[in-house]
Amino acid sequence: xxxxxxxxxxxxxxxxxxxxxxxxxxxxxxxxxxxxxxxxxxxxxxxxxxxxxxxxxxxxxxxxxxxxxxxxxxxxxxxxxxxxxxxxxxxxxxxxxxxxxxxxxxxxxxxxxxxxxxxxxxxxxxxxxxxxxxxxxxxxxxx
Numbered sequence: 001x002x003x004x005x006x007x008x009x010x011x012x013x014x015x016x017x018x019x020x021x022x023x024x025x026x027x028x029x030x031x032x033x034x035x036x037x038x039x040x041x042x043x044x045x046x047x048x049x050x051x052x053x054x055x056x057x058x059x060x061x062x063x064x065x066x067x068x069x070x071x072x073x074x075x076x077x078x079x080x081x082x083x084x085x086x087x088x089x090x091x092x093x094x095x096x097x098x099x100x101x102x103x104x105x106x107x108x109x110x111x112x113x114x115x116x117x118x119x120x121x122x123x124x125x126x127x128x129x130x131x132x133x134x135x136x137x138x139x140x141x142x143x
Contacts, residue, residue, distance in 0.1 A: 007059050007137075014052035014130055020045040021123050029116045039112065042119055043103055049126050050100040053093060056133055060084070072097035085132060092125040 024042050032038055057075040061068070066082050069075045073094040080090030099118060103110070 007056065010052050010055040010059060011133060014049055014056065017045045017049035017052060018126060018130065021049055025119055025123065029113065032116050033112045042115060046118060047100060047103050050096050053126055053129050054097060072100065089125060089128055093129060096122055096125065
C-alpha cells in the first residue's frame, strides 16, 4: 500500500475512537439526554470513528485505483462493488456516513434517542470494518 503511515494514522484514530465509543455505551439514554458533556463525548467519538473509517476506505480506494467516490456513502459502496467488503457491512457503514453528515451539519437539532441507538447498535459495524482492514493489510504483507 502507498502512504502506509497515513493509513496507520487513520487506523490508530479509528481504534482510539472505538475504544472511547465502547466505554460510552455504558451511558443511559437519560444521562445522554441530560448531560451536555456526555453528548459531546459520544458525538465526538462517533464522528471520529466514522471519519476515520471513511479516510481508510478512501485510502484503499486510491491505492487500488477504484472509482472515485462523489459522496461519503459511496466510499463504502465502492469497496463492496469491487468485491473487497461484504455488501451488508458496506450498507451499514454507508448509513453511518450519512449520520456523520447530520452530526456535522445539524448538531443543533440532534435527536439523542437516535444518537443513543447508534451508540448502542452501530459500534459493531466499525469494529468489523477495523478487523477487515487488519486482515487486508496482513494479506497484502504476505504478497
